[in-house]
Structure formats: structure tokens, C-alpha cells
Amino acid sequence: MTALAISRDAHRSTHLTAGDIGRAATLALHDELELAPKPGLVSFIDSGSHSDMDAHTFMRSLFALRHYFVQIAALGEAHVPFGALEGCGVAAERRMLAATGGINTHRGAIFTLGLLCASAGALAREGQALSPNALRRALGRHWGEALHARSRRTSMLPGGIAARRYGLRSASEEAALGFPVLFDIAVPALAAATRRGLDSQRARLDTLFAVMASLDDSNLAHRGGLAGLQHARSTARDYLEGGGAAADEHLEAAWAIHRDLVARRLSPGGAADTLAAACFMRRVCARLA
Numbered sequence: 001m002t003a004l005a006i007s008r009d010a011h012r013s014t015h016l017t018a019g020d021i022g023r024a025a026t027l028a029l030h031d032e033l034e035l036a037p038k039p040g041l042v043s044f045i046d047s048g049s050h051s052d053m054d055a056h057t058f059m060r061s062l063f064a065l066r067h068y069f070v071q072i073a074a075l076g077e078a079h080v081p082f083g084a085l086e087g088c089g090v091a092a093e094r095r096m097l098a099a100t101g102g103i104n105t106h107r108g109a110i111f112t113l114g115l116l117c118a119s120a121g122a123l124a125r126e127g128q129a130l131s132p133n134a135l136r137r138a139l140g141r142h143w144g145e146a147l148h149a150r151s152r153r154t155s156m157l158p159g160g161i162a163a164r165r166y167g168l169r170s171a172s173e174e175a176a177l178g179f180p181v182l183f184d185i186a187v188p189a190l191a192a193a194t195r196r197g198l199d200s201q202r203a204r205l206d207t208l209f210a211v212m213a214s215l216d217d218s219n220l221a222h223r224g225g226l227a228g229l230q231h232a233r234s235t236a237r238d239y240l241e242g243g244g245a246a247a248d249e250h251l252e253a254a255w256a257i258h259r260d261l262v263a264r265r266l267s268p269g270g271a272a273d274t275l276a277a278a279c280f281m282r283r284v285c286a287r288l289a
């Protein structure tokens with residue numbers, strides 16, 4: 001059993017501390033970074049479509065964020081207002097940028113995983129067992145209204161992010177809706193792949209492609225417009241329809257897709273964050289299904 005697997009099993013105890021939750025988030029981001037092939041994205045093999053960051057950039061960022069996930073889980077235990085979570089996240093973004101020399105490695109992960117850590121902290125303090133549905137309910141119960149208000153505010157800002165430019169569902173809107181792609185696509189895909197007996201690499205790859213096929217990934221649109229987003233989506237759907245990571249030649253197919261996205265400079269960063277969030281739940285929830 002690998003060290004990661006040991007730490008993963010240790011996290012399935014009924015009572016998790018903020019420290020356990022924070023460590024699970026950091027390990028989940030490593031689960032995502034370590035996966036290869038990973039279309040267009042940075043791994044320990046190469047930097048994908050990115051000329052400004054590599055795996056070392058990500059590891060520096062992960063080190064800078066090691067206290068953040070514990071802190072925001074502790075804030076969740078105290079059921080603090082959304083503004084306190086946001087302030088913690090903004091401070092974490094600053095530490096990430098200082099550690100990476102200004103490279104935006106985990107901006108989305110700080111947001112998505114931060115909210116999940118806070119929700120896990122709230123459940124742990126209430127003595128409730130952690131499950132994907134319980135996390136989703138806790139997120140909505142404690143911060144859903146604030147997330148809706150925030151999403152309405154950011155959607156009215158002039159210009160700005162690709163999501164608004166192309167009429168896509170931004171990360172803020174995804175959160176306000178209770179992360180539907182994460183809970184309705186990514187977590188079931190990871191659970192189904194694991195039930196089918198796929199190993200960790202194949203299960204994470206299938207999950208990533210399932211997310212790419214559905215998510216309004218603003219990073220893909222930011223780099224390749226709607227055409228780029230549609231290309232990544234249709235490529236992911238074709239891969240899954242061809243048997244996905246369970247197919248014998250899945251690795252060759254996945255490396256070919258990686259080369260194609262790199263050639264187009266496309267990078268599904270939002271899908272990568274969503275995969276990390278699903279890996280987080282695999283670590284802290286007794287069961288995913």
C-alpha cells in the first residue's frame with residue numbers, strides 16, 4: 001500500500017479534525033498533479049500547455065497553501081460567515097502568488113477546495129458522518145445564500161473573465177448552484193470507475209474526462225474561445241464513448257489527446273480542480289456512492 005493510500009485510509013475515521021481535513025485537501029491536489037497523462041495540464045512528466053508553470057511551481061504553491069486548508073476547515077467548524085471564508089481565501093491567493101512568483105496555479109482550487117474544507121469542518125463539528133451529499137447540503141445550508149449573492153455580483157461586473165464573455169457558468173456560479181458537475185458527474189464517475197475495479201490512475205483519468213465533457217471550464221474558453229471549449233468537450237466524449245480508461249489502448253489515446261491539446265495550447269484547469277475536489281471526497285468520505 002502506498003504512503004498516499006495509507007494516509008487516505010487514515011482519513012476515513014468517523015471524527016476528522018480540521019488538520020485531517022486540511023491534509024486531505026493538500027494530498028488531493030497532489031493526487032491531481034501526479035496524474036499523467038492529463039490532457040493539456042501540468043504533471044511531473046511535463047508542463048502541458050503551460051509555458052509559465054511546471055510541477056515545481058505547483059509543489060511550491062502546495063507548500064504555501066499547507067496551512068490554508070486547515071485554517072478554512074477550522075473556520076467551517078465555527079460556522080463563520082462567508083466573508084470570513086473569502087478573506088481567508090484571498091490571503092491564501094496572496095501566499096500562492098508569492099510562492100510561485102505571480103503564477104496563478106491554484107486560484108480555482110483555493111476557492112473550490114476551500115469551500116469543501118469549510119463544509120467538512122462544519123459537518124465534523126456537528127458530529128455528522130462525511131458523505132458527498134452531506135457535504136453538498138452543508139455547503140448550501142451554511143453559505144449557499146452568500147454564494148448566490150456573490151455570483152450575481154460577479155456576473156454583473158463589466159467584461160473580465162472568459163465565463164462572462166462567452167456566457168458560460170463561472171466557478172462562482174458553479175459554487176452557487178452547489179457544484180453540480182462535481183457532485184453529479186465527477187464523484188459518481190470516480191465511484192463507478194472504482195467499483196469497476198479500475199486502478200487509481202485509470203479511475204482519476206476517467207473522472208477527469210467525464211468532467212471535461214461537461215464543465216463550463218473558463219480556462220479552456222480563456223485560451224481557445226468557445227471553439228476550444230467545444231473541441232475539448234467533444235474529444236473527452238469520444239474518449240469515454242471508446243471505453244474510456246478501461247479500454248486496452250487507453251494510455252495511448254490519452255497521450256494523443258494530451259499532445260493535441262498542447263498543440264492547441266488548451267488547458268482544462270477548471271476540470272483539474274474539479275478532479276482534485278473529487279479526490280478530496282474520496283479521502284474524507286467513508287463512501288463515495
Ligand SMILES: CC(C)(COP(=O)(O)OP(=O)(O)OC[C@H]1O[C@@H](n2cnc3c(N)ncnc32)[C@H](O[C@H]2O[C@H](COP(=O)(O)OP(=O)(O)OP(=O)(O)O)[C@@H](O)[C@H]2O)[C@@H]1O)[C@@H](O)C(=O)NCCC(=O)NCCS
Nearest residue numbers: 089104106107108109114161170171172216217218269270
Ligand atoms: C471565486 C474565484 C474562483 C473567481 O470567481 P470566477 O467566477 O471569476 O471564476 P472563473 O474565472 O470562472 O474561474 C476561476 C478559476 O477557477 C477554475 N475554474 C474554471 N472554470 C471553472 C468552473 N466552471 N468550475 C470550477 N472552477 C473553475 C480555474 O482555476 C484553475 O485554472 C487556473 C490555471 O491557471 P491560469 O493561469 O488561471 O490559466 P492559464 O490557462 O494559465 O491562463 P494564462 O495565465 O496563461 O493566461 C488555476 O487557477 C486553477 O485553479 C479558473 O482559473 C476566486 O478567484 C475568488 O474570487 N477567490 C477569492 C475568494 C476565495 O478564494 N475564497 C475561498 C473560500 S470562499
Ligand SMILES: Nc1ncnc2[nH]cnc12
Nearest residue numbers: 033041042043269272273
Ligand atoms: N495540473 C494543472 N495544470 C494546469 N492547470 C491546473 N489547474 C489546476 N491543476 C492544474
